[in-house]
Amino acid sequence: MLSVKCLYRAVHTYKMIPMDNLIHHPMETSLSPTANRETPRDRMVQALSQAIHEHHLAPGTKLGEDELSDVFSVSRTVVRSALQSLAHENLVELKRNRGAFVARPTIREAREVFEARALLEPRTARSAAERMTPEGLAILEAHIxxxxxxxxxxxxxKALRLSGQFHIEISRLADQTIIANFIEQLIARSSLVIALYWQRQSALCDKHAHHALMEAFRAADGKEAEALMTSHLVDIVSALDLRERPHGDTNLKDILSRIGGTG
Amino acid sequence: MLSVKCLYRAVHTYKMIPMDNLIHHPMETSLSPTANRETPRDRMVQALSQAIHEHHLAPGTKLGEDELSDVFSVSRTVVRSALQSLAHENLVELKRNRGAFVARPTIREAREVFEARALLEPRTARSAAERMTPEGLAILEAHIxxxxxxxxxxxxxKALRLSGQFHIEISRLADQTIIANFIEQLIARSSLVIALYWQRQSALCDKHAHHALMEAFRAADGKEAEALMTSHLVDIVSALDLRERPHGDTNLKDILSRIGGTG
DNA sequence: ATATCCAAAACTGTATACAATTTTGTGCAC
DNA sequence: GTGCACAAAATTGTATACAGTTTTGGATAT
Structure with a gap:
């Protein structure tokens, strides 16, 4: 039974090995004494985000405010703030007077997510390869x-989340902050898409894909990196089942069965 | 003296002619009795967003919570929620324990905004042109x-804001919701960039540019629309002064003079 | 037995009160 | 006269209490 309660574990996991989350923030310049100190809200966003990325929280799961305020030992004020943040990243869906739920991307949204990735990531990979540094290579290798x-x-x-962060790292190295943020949002939603539409029979294909990309990065071969990224994304999409479901009652019955029956 | 107080006018302007804001939301399906009802928070986000877009609030302006709660007659809870939304759209900057300020994009961010637009908008314009409908043409013409x-x-x-909404409308017509949202964010930030870095001597160039785009849309000429959008964006960038300021004290002195002296 | 309606419970939306931090102004020492 | 230190004021961060909405459960009528 998958519920918010398993956040206990998620929270503890997060607290015990926060290294993975900080691996891409090596230079935290402290301008002001408390300016960059982590707030309870940030911790909560981080933990929930990670739990969703790692599929500990399935799409559609209700995120009750009282429940979360218990788990994280903060007031509902903080909970609401965190949920609003996650809603802006399209990780949770806020329904008026109904509460917050882990987002359930539609098939159309799923398509659009990967169309947008196909538009942004190949060119970003090319940029990253062309301006690759030894430090950048080290970061990417650490992720793999x-x-x-x-x-x-x-x-x-966890492997799935790190796989996504590999893509985010590439976009960061391309030195295009804004596009990197877009890609970060897209990868977050990709995680939900994978949770919903991944078909089991397809093997995990991207193991060698990431290695091939690393080769291109080491060679600083932008064109090759761009091509590899394009085909990598095509591979991921082809591992999804984005056929429109035939009957219309999918909204009611199997949503509930999916929510209750996972985990 | 440009301050939050002029929001009184902004709010009233918004209340008196909300037509402009609803022009692109003609079909509001009411699924649930209160599901789509506008909340005070939404109204506030809308009003502030509009005020920033129309340059009634200059970049760097302090947005005090008490002040805003007075102006909009809501509690600070709602104010904070609205400010958080605007921060996610990069329209305001939240500094811990310091408050909210209208965002001041750096020169680098300004460049990135238009680089990202150059990456997304031409292809989006092409898509829009290829699937243009009479209704779409009517919407765009109404905007112009x-x-x-x-x-x-x-x-x-107001003209500036509508000019931006013209671009947003195009992306919506391209039927790519996610990319359309990205472009919407980019145009919001563009408005701040223009407020900061527009050089007076350059004439408003885009009058005929939008008309030329309309021609391409009427002809459903995707390739032409793509080319026109590319050159249109180049024109806008060339009207900006994105040279790095020589001396480093720009941060302190002329920021203050700029904030205090505008309007 | 089924459907409808009403009431109670649970939950979200909002406002207010309190705590913590930053800013500012004053006074003292050098 | 300048610089530092401390205290008061202002502002943000958080918690709690109350109001409004939705959901749920049962009772009643058909």
Missing amino acids: EAEHKALAAGEAG | EAEHKALAAGEAG
Whole structure:
């Protein structure tokens, strides 16, 4: 039974190994004494975001405010603020007077997410390759390393999240902050799409894809990186089942069965 | 002296002619009795967003919570929620324990905004042209019409906002919701960039540019629309002064003079 | 037995009160 | 006269209490 209660574990996991989350924020300049100090709200956003990315919280899960305020030991004020943030990132859906739910991208949204990624990421990968530095290579290799470790340890969710962060890291290295933020949003939604529409029979294809990209980055071969990223994204989409479901009662019955029956 | 107080006018303007804001939301399906009812928070976001777009609120302006709660007659709870929304759209900047300020994009951010637009909008314009409908043409023409009226009435700010909404409308017609949202964010930030870096001597160039685009849309000529959009964006950037300021004390002195002296 | 309606419970939306932090103004020492 | 230190005022961060809406459960009538 998958519920918010498993956030206990998610929160603890987060607290015990925050390294993975900070791996891409190596230079935190402290301008003011308390300016960059993490607030309870930030911690909550981080933990929820991670739990969703790692598929510990399934799409459609109700995120009750009282429940969350208990789990995180903060007031509902903070909970609402965090939920609003996540809603802006399209990770949760806010329904007026109904509450917050982990977002359930429609098939159309799923298509659009990967269409947008196909538009942005290849060119970004090219940029990143062309301006690649030894430090950038080290960061990317560390991510792949961590992903392999997670996979070996059977932590599929964590591996999935790190796989996404690999893409985010690439966009950061391309030195285009705004586009990097867009890609970050898209990858967050991709995680939900994968949770909903991934078809089991397709093997995890991207293991060698990321390695191939690394080769292009080491060679600073922008054109190759762009081509590899394009085909990588095509591979991911082809592993999804985005056929429109035939009957219309999908909205009611199997949504509920999906929510209650997962995990 | 430009301050939050002029929001009184902004709010009233908004209340008296909300038509402009609803022009692109003609089909509001009411699924639930109160699901789509506008909340005070939405009204506030809308009013502030409009005021920033129309340059009634200059970049850097302090948005005090008490002040806003007075102006809009709501509690600080609602104010904070609205400010958080605007912060997510990069229209306001939240500084911890310092308050909210109308965002001041750096020169680098300004460049990135238009680089991202150059990446997204031409292809989007092409899509829109290829799937243009009579209804779409009517919407775009209505926008141009309204822009001309505003310009004739001397309402430069309103004209600027409508000019931006023309671009947003195009992206909506391209039927790519996610990319349309990205473009909407970029145009919001563009408005701040224009407020900060527009050089007076350059004439308003885009009058005929939008008309030329309309021609391409009427002809459903995607390739032409793409080319026109590309050159249109180049024109806008060339009307900006994005040279790095020579001396470093720009942060302190002329920011203050700019804030205090405008309006 | 089924459907409808009403009441109670649960939950979200909003306002207000309190705590913590930053800013500002004053006074003292050098 | 200048610089630093401390205190008061102002502003933001958080918690709690109350109001409005939705949901749920049962009772009643058909």
